[in-house]
Amino acid sequence: MAQTILKVQGMTCGHCKASVEGALLELAGVSKAEVNLEEGTVDVSYDETDVSIEAMHEAVEEQGYDIA
Incomplete structure (x- = not known):
């Protein structure tokens, strides 16, 4: 399990x-x-074999928010 903010x-x-x-x-x-x-952050735990950081960025941006 990986983690990112x-x-x-x-x-x-x-x-x-x-x-x-x-x-x-x-x-x-x-x-x-x-x-x-x-803080304007999201703490995410994920399986790096199933999902990429880019996919997470796209999911957030599709909701109308920008990734800093």
């Missing part, structure tokens, strides 16, 4: 948190996605 711009509320976490958790291989709104 994504820096996400534009998250301001509970809906933002739910959107980003939900999009990441839908990806095969992602086991945990926890948003910290104050």
Whole structure:
């Protein structure tokens, strides 16, 4: 299991948190996605054989947020 922290711009509320976490958790291989709104980060645990960082970036960007 690998872990990364994504820096996400534009998250301001509970809906933002739910959107980003939900999009990441839908990806095969992602086991945990926890948003910290104050820091603008998402702590992600994932299986690197199933999902790439690029796929996570795309999932977040499809929700309307930018990766810093």
